[in-house]
Amino acid sequence: MDPLIVTQAINVLYAVSTLAVLALGLAVIFGLLGVLNIAHGEFIMIGAYCAYITQSNGWPYLAALPLTLMICGLLGAVVEWTMIRPLYRRPFDTLVVTWGLSLLLRKIAEAIFGLGYRSLAIPLPGTVQFFGTEYPIYRLVLIALSCAVVAGLVIWYGRSRTGSQIRAMVSNPELAQAYGISVRRLAAGTFITGTCLAGLGGVMVAPLVPVQPFMGLDYVLRTFFVLIVGGLGSVPGLLSGAAVIGGFDSVVSAATNATNGYFAVLVLSILFLWLRPRGIVARG
Amino acid sequence: MTIQKQGPTRRTLLSAAAAGAAFGTLPGLIRPAAAADEFKIGLFIALSGPASLFGPTQRACAELAAEEVNKAGGILGRQIKLIPTDAGGPPAESTKSAIRLMLEEKVDLFVGSHDSATREALVATIKGKVPYIYTPVYEGGECAFNTYVLADTPEQQIRPSLTWMMKEKGAKSIYMIGDDYVWPRKCNEHAKQYIAENGGKVAAEEYVPFGAPNKFEEVVTRIKSVKPDAVLITLVGADNVNFNRTFAGFGLDKDIARLSLLLEENTLLGVGAESSKNLYSSMSYYANAPGDANKKFKQAYVAKFGDKAPQLSLIGADCYAGVYCAKELVTKAGGTNAQKCMAASEGLTIPSAAGPWIMHGRHVDKTMFLADCKGTEFDIIKTFPNVKSGDECKA
Numbered sequence: 001m002d003p004l005i006v007t008q009a010i011n012v013l014y015a016v017s018t019l020a021v022l023a024l025g026l027a028v029i030f031g032l033l034g035v036l037n038i039a040h041g042e043f044i045m046i047g048a049y050c051a052y053i054t055q056s057n058g059w060p061y062l063a064a065l066p067l068t069l070m071i072c073g074l075l076g077a078v079v080e081w082t083m084i085r086p087l088y089r090r091p092f093d094t095l096v097v098t099w100g101l102s103l104l105l106r107k108i109a110e111a112i113f114g115l116g117y118r119s120l121a122i123p124l125p126g127t128v129q130f131f132g133t134e135y136p137i138y139r140l141v142l143i144a145l146s147c148a149v150v151a152g153l154v155i156w157y158g159r160s161r162t163g164s165q166i167r168a169m170v171s172n173p174e175l176a177q178a179y180g181i182s183v184r185r186l187a188a189g190t191f192i193t194g195t196c197l198a199g200l201g202g203v204m205v206a207p208l209v210p211v212q213p214f215m216g217l218d219y220v221l222r223t224f225f226v227l228i229v230g231g232l233g234s235v236p237g238l239l240s241g242a243a244v245i246g247g248f249d250s251v252v253s254a255a256t257n258a259t260n261g262y263f264a265v266l267v268l269s270i271l272f273l274w275l276r277p278r279g280i281v282a283r284g
Numbered sequence: 285m286t287i288q289k290q291g292p293t294r295r296t297l298l299s300a301a302a303a304g305a306a307f308g309t310l311p312g313l314i315r316p317a318a319a320a321d322e323f324k325i326g327l328f329i330a331l332s333g334p335a336s337l338f339g340p341t342q343r344a345c346a347e348l349a350a351e352e353v354n355k356a357g358g359i360l361g362r363q364i365k366l367i368p369t370d371a372g373g374p375p376a377e378s379t380k381s382a383i384r385l386m387l388e389e390k391v392d393l394f395v396g397s398h399d400s401a402t403r404e405a406l407v408a409t410i411k412g413k414v415p416y417i418y419t420p421v422y423e424g425g426e427c428a429f430n431t432y433v434l435a436d437t438p439e440q441q442i443r444p445s446l447t448w449m450m451k452e453k454g455a456k457s458i459y460m461i462g463d464d465y466v467w468p469r470k471c472n473e474h475a476k477q478y479i480a481e482n483g484g485k486v487a488a489e490e491y492v493p494f495g496a497p498n499k500f501e502e503v504v505t506r507i508k509s510v511k512p513d514a515v516l517i518t519l520v521g522a523d524n525v526n527f528n529r530t531f532a533g534f535g536l537d538k539d540i541a542r543l544s545l546l547l548e549e550n551t552l553l554g555v556g557a558e559s560s561k562n563l564y565s566s567m568s569y570y571a572n573a574p575g576d577a578n579k580k581f582k583q584a585y586v587a588k589f590g591d592k593a594p595q596l597s598l599i600g601a602d603c604y605a606g607v608y609c610a611k612e613l614v615t616k617a618g619g620t621n622a623q624k625c626m627a628a629s630e631g632l633t634i635p636s637a638a639g640p641w642i643m644h645g646r647h648v649d650k651t652m653f654l655a656d657c658k659g660t661e662f663d664i665i666k667t668f669p670n671v672k673s674g675d676e677c678k679a
Contacts, residue, residue: 011505116550119554135534
């Protein structure tokens, strides 16, 4: 097979899988709790800076994971407690408050690290022969890792007791409460899971992009598109959204150029908002 | 309960905001005309947006120049007052600021270090009513009335470096990748001419949307299949970093040379040591450029702002030259009269961080450097002395 086509095919796979994992945190927070978390990109940014701190201190790269989970988890808990809790079921108000939060987080990052670009060494450098073409190892690992993270969360959500409690809370909070589920604690836990997942996404992409306070802006729009196109609150929704947005962008970019790829994403998102506002997979 | 509570709160907030806005405009109305003995320079730099990374050093360099000029007696006896203004947003925002600065602040002159889209908008707004000095790197061809250009032109930046790439490195086919706006497109038009003159060919010309969250896996894969000898990069900021990291990540840095036209110290730090092999940059200033002028400039910079001063680069050092250009121009012309300034600009000597520049046709002749990236440092491997701008304006 033509190595060019193979490489571009892996590029599509890479685009879709990383986008799915980057949108995962937002899918949890926006899809399940209905909180329009505009600060999603900033939690990705925080994850990336955690990776930067890890590497600049000479710690092994995997040490970034506990650090990120700790910081994003703690921050998520404080944010949920102080800002989000009074605003559940008021989506527009959550949008405003998380927008303010995103500005604050960017400025804090700027105050600590400055505006300059930080670059991380790739933990697994080099390329590997793959179906007759050379492909960067780290990107291949990232594809596998992204699939694993999404699959793991899907299985947990579908099989675990907490997963079924969340489903109960989402479809009928009063009834869930009446059945003895602590909706307040469950919602907080769900929010914190979302911020941690965003941070995790940041750790994963950090070695590939310039790490800087504004980097979250690159992700927030695209991940919202994923949920708009895919539909809220379901795993097939997330996956189909990531496949359509990431895949379409990547295929059109590969076949023509990046401008058309970006254009295609915007047109597609507008068409979905207009003609199918509940997305490909509407929650029942 | 909650609903009743919200109403008044929001109303109070609104009226407070309205009162605040009213107060905010007051100083503009009652500002005394007493400060007329100051020489006011509207300084357009990036205070917001992605380019705001450069804001602190742009401001610091301009302040250093202003302090030096003021200590030496100012401009025609008037002390310089810099008014740093944001040009990091969309061009329309900068033009609004320009109008405000001209009508309200009555600035005597503008110095601008920003992208070309903003320059075109500012030229159309200022209309030569006050002198406007444009400083970073650009695509050439700006001959607007009462506008003075210190920026590196394609003839200075691209011709020597690209010719060197083709002659010394044997690059025959060149792949062009840039952000989609006026600077990259016009630079590539010039580059095509230089490539043809050296008997090479353009492998492909490609642009990515400016300001979009771009990724470069597809572009790099395409470059890999085309197999050019060299890539000419007119991407800026984060796109430049992203592209170069992806390029090296796919292992293309081993065989394909890269020449980037806006690669300064901050961007190179982002690209990182492991992605900067076989990467070249060409500009009129690097923080480690040789010469006494730069040594003196850096000493003064560190003395004023300390060891934690923002990273020096061309974007920043250009503002230093911009303020000095204002001083020399207005002093020689005896004021800011447009015709007199235009006449005075011919043959004007302008002190810059890289040494003196001579202005001809409202552009400057200057020494250019070609740097090879060694890790995250620039290694200046070639100096092209006193390169003509190739952009001299007739009137």
